[in-house]
Amino acid sequence: MTIEHRRSTIKEVAQAAGVSTQTVSRVINDRPDVSPETRQRVQGIIQQFGYQPSALARSLIQRRSYTLGVVTAGLKYIGPSRTLNGIAEKVEELGYSLLLKELPKFTANNIVPILQSLLSRQVDGIIWAVPEIGENRAWLEDQLPEFSVPLVFITMAPRQNVSIVSVDNYLGGRLATSHLLEQGFRHIGHIAGPLDWWEARQRMSAWKDGLSEAGLEFQDNHWVEGNWSSASGAQAVEKLFEQYPNMDSIFVANDQMALSALNAAHHKGLMIPEDIGIVGFDNIPESAYFWPSLTTVHQDQYNVAKVAVEEIIKIIESGWQELEPIAPKSIVLEPTLVTRQSSLRL
Amino acid sequence: MTIEHRRSTIKEVAQAAGVSTQTVSRVINDRPDVSPETRQRVQGIIQQFGYQPSALARSLIQRRSYTLGVVTAGLKYIGPSRTLNGIAEKVEELGYSLLLKELPKFTANNIVPILQSLLSRQVDGIIWAVPEIGENRAWLEDQLPEFSVPLVFITMAPRQNVSIVSVDNYLGGRLATSHLLEQGFRHIGHIAGPLDWWEARQRMSAWKDGLSEAGLEFQDNHWVEGNWSSASGAQAVEKLFEQYPNMDSIFVANDQMALSALNAAHHKGLMIPEDIGIVGFDNIPESAYFWPSLTTVHQDQYNVAKVAVEEIIKIIESGWQELEPIAPKSIVLEPTLVTRQSSLRL
DNA sequence: CTGAAAGCGCTAACAC
DNA sequence: GTGTTAGCGCTTTCAG
Numbered sequence: 079m080t081i082e083h084r085r086s087t088i089k090e091v092a093q094a095a096g097v098s099t100q101t102v103s104r105v106i107n108d109r110p111d112v113s114p115e116t117r118q119r120v121q122g123i124i125q126q127f128g129y130q131p132s133a134l135a136r137s138l139i140q141r142r143s144y145t146l147g148v149v150t151a152g153l154k155y156i157g158p159s160r161t162l163n164g165i166a167e168k169v170e171e172l173g174y175s176l177l178l179k180e181l182p183k184f185t186a187n188n189i190v191p192i193l194q195s196l197l198s199r200q201v202d203g204i205i206w207a208v209p210e211i212g213e214n215r216a217w218l219e220d221q222l223p224e225f226s227v228p229l230v231f232i233t234m235a236p237r238q239n240v241s242i243v244s245v246d247n248y249l250g251g252r253l254a255t256s257h258l259l260e261q262g263f264r265h266i267g268h269i270a271g272p273l274d275w276w277e278a279r280q281r282m283s284a285w286k287d288g289l290s291e292a293g294l295e296f297q298d299n300h301w302v303e304g305n306w307s308s309a310s311g312a313q314a315v316e317k318l319f320e321q322y323p324n325m326d327s328i329f330v331a332n333d334q335m336a337l338s339a340l341n342a343a344h345h346k347g348l349m350i351p352e353d354i355g356i357v358g359f360d361n362i363p364e365s366a367y368f369w370p371s372l373t374t375v376h377q378d379q380y381n382v383a384k385v386a387v388e389e390i391i392k393i394i395e396s397g398w399q400e401l402e403p404i405a406p407k408s409i410v411l412e413p414t415l416v417t418r419q420s421s422l423r424l
Numbered sequence: 425m426t427i428e429h430r431r432s433t434i435k436e437v438a439q440a441a442g443v444s445t446q447t448v449s450r451v452i453n454d455r456p457d458v459s460p461e462t463r464q465r466v467q468g469i470i471q472q473f474g475y476q477p478s479a480l481a482r483s484l485i486q487r488r489s490y491t492l493g494v495v496t497a498g499l500k501y502i503g504p505s506r507t508l509n510g511i512a513e514k515v516e517e518l519g520y521s522l523l524l525k526e527l528p529k530f531t532a533n534n535i536v537p538i539l540q541s542l543l544s545r546q547v548d549g550i551i552w553a554v555p556e557i558g559e560n561r562a563w564l565e566d567q568l569p570e571f572s573v574p575l576v577f578i579t580m581a582p583r584q585n586v587s588i589v590s591v592d593n594y595l596g597g598r599l600a601t602s603h604l605l606e607q608g609f610r611h612i613g614h615i616a617g618p619l620d621w622w623e624a625r626q627r628m629s630a631w632k633d634g635l636s637e638a639g640l641e642f643q644d645n646h647w648v649e650g651n652w653s654s655a656s657g658a659q660a661v662e663k664l665f666e667q668y669p670n671m672d673s674i675f676v677a678n679d680q681m682a683l684s685a686l687n688a689a690h691h692k693g694l695m696i697p698e699d700i701g702i703v704g705f706d707n708i709p710e711s712a713y714f715w716p717s718l719t720t721v722h723q724d725q726y727n728v729a730k731v732a733v734e735e736i737i738k739i740i741e742s743g744w745q746e747l748e749p750i751a752p753k754s755i756v757l758e759p760t761l762v763t764r765q766s767s768l769r770l
Numbered sequence: 771c772t773g774a775a776a777g778c779g780c781t782a783a784c785a786c
Numbered sequence: 787g788t789g790t791t792a793g794c795g796c797t798t799t800c801a802g
Contacts, residue, residue: 135795159505166526481779
């Protein structure tokens with residue numbers, strides 16, 4: 079089986095087999111109405127020519143490309159790339175292809191051309207895997223009603239009439255906070271993610287609510303905002319120690335920043351978890367090998383992605399079979415707490 | 425500007441504007457031979473209809489899709505996803521689209537269908553971003569001669585008549601080893617990556633050569649093989665300490681495994697870098713915040729990717745303009761050493 | 771069971 | 787400047 083330099087066409091195959099192009103079409107589409115002999119002969123020629131039908135021509139006439147568009151941003155971060163990983167695997171598994179667009183910035187606002195580009199290539203659906211930040215969902219309100227293909231969002235605040243698959247970030251924050259309380263920590267600080275991120279806000283609210291339900295006072299200098307990076311975490315933790323001298327533990331909004339918190343504690347000569355307990359968020363693979371190993375909230379981005387793909391393909395297929403349209407819904411997956419040395423003092 | 429539910433066609437625009445489809449075509453392609461008035465009228469209708477030409481139909485007739493195929497594997501790892509990040513950004517910048525295929529395994533052997541699928545969608549070129557492992561380049565020998573579109577590989581051993589963009593892994597390994605020697609370490613162990621990976625072998629050879637050029641003996645129990653993960657690094661370093669008791673430093677083939685080496689040293693109560701020096705490879709962003717901060721070899725996967733995209737597009741465009749074909753070449757980028765606390769004892 | 775005709779949405783090549 | 791014809795590679799529809 080070789081890949082011909084000049085790809086052969088259905089016409090050439092038909093001529094060589096002495097049949098019409100429709101007959102070849104029937105063979106490659108496994109239609110029943112071809113005599114066994116004809117089918118065999120045609121298949122022989124197909125093999126011999128290394129013939130492969132043009133997905134392009136097919137998409138054009140069938141109005142269906144078996145291709146999904148995926149829009150992402152910040153692939154250099156672990157979260158988005160893990161998500162893309164899940165999408166790519168699941169899509170492949172279900173026999174679709176993937177057209178990838180990466181936004182130059184998380185908050186890119188001229189998304190119309192991106193969408194146009196995807197639609198002009200006849201994608202059957204679009205997965206929007208860009209985190210919800212600031213006003214970067216504003217376009218949704220005007221555009222969605224007249225949108226021509228199914229659209230599924232990954233990780234954003236629930237909305238009416240939109241299909242969404244998310245991890246419950248609020249629950250994750252609650253798990254982290256409760257755990258620290260159970261371990262006897264009473265002065266829990268927080269290093270937040272950038273608060274224009276929906277996810278960061280969710281985690282922070284959970285921390286606040288966790289404190290207040292435990293009857294603990296919350297002050298504005300008990301938390302500092304970071305930007306997810308280890309570098310920002312280093313700055314944040316420094317400031318937090320200053321602002322909150324009797325702090326005995328920190329819930330950090332992601333593992334990279336938590337790493338810096340561990341690092342800062344070492345520099346100060348503090349013992350972890352005796353002097354200061356630390357809990358992260360994400361459960362990146364390395365977090366089990368931090369020093370000490372990091373307690374963190376496990377969120378399965380990979381699985382979120384797979385569920386999103388299943389959902390959109392379900393919607394696509396149902397539309398194509400003219401079945402009942404599937405109502406948009408929010409699917410929320412639950413994170414879990416992974417307890418390790420950085421917080422366990424009981 | 426709205427996205428119409430039913431996408432309009434060139435024919436509809438032509439009718440509405442009272443011209444032929446050809447004229448509309450000229451307008452959307454910015455051809456000069458249209459009168460200003462006609463052009464304006466047509467553009468008005470285009471705006472009004474929200475008309476967007478079908479990239480599919482265009483690709484079909486022009487035999488050119490302005491789409492690149494990219495084949496990757498192991499997106500859950502930092503390296504491949506960083507590479508994809510660079511590819512996606514550069515491709516976007518140059519006005520192309522990206523069709524993404526992720527192999528289920530690094531060593532998947534039935535790559536013909538993958539290639540077929542890409543070619544059947546008329547990609548203008550393919551970037552092969554799967555690491556070279558075991559025999560997973562075997563297909564190249566038979567297939568390449570008759571390959572119909574440009575193909576550029578990222579990170580593999582140089583070969584005749586193949587376009588390749590790589591980081592010089594051997595040089596990286598030499599930088600790491602020399603640095604440890606300069607710092608006065610004389611008993612340098614090595615935690616290798618999986619040796620069916622070309623990159624892992626390069627790094628290891630450099631370590632061996634570095635030792636022997638310094639007149640140091642090398643023994644087979646001075647190194648252990650890992651699989652890039654922190655978990656494997658933890659096992660490897662344990663074994664290495666056993667096998668090589670008077671070891672005073674380790675060159676670890678990537679940062680994740682180096683993290684485990686740091687961790688193991690802490691557990692053993694060893695001081696870093698006084699008792700044991702450690703150097704990693706990759707320079708992941710977190711490595712600056714390990715405890716202590718990690719000396720490592722910086723390889724710019726992002727830049728490799730960008731160069732690869734530039735190269736393939738250069739080849740594509742030249743082919744299309746019927747210029748001199750661009751000869752395949754190997755482009756090798758140089759890594760640099762980033763010195764931090766884990767190895768600096770002078 | 772098989773083929774001929776028409777056309778998906780667009781553009782190349784030519785006419786006028 | 788503009789329109790007509792033909793056709794990219796395939797499938798749909800309908801005739802036989």
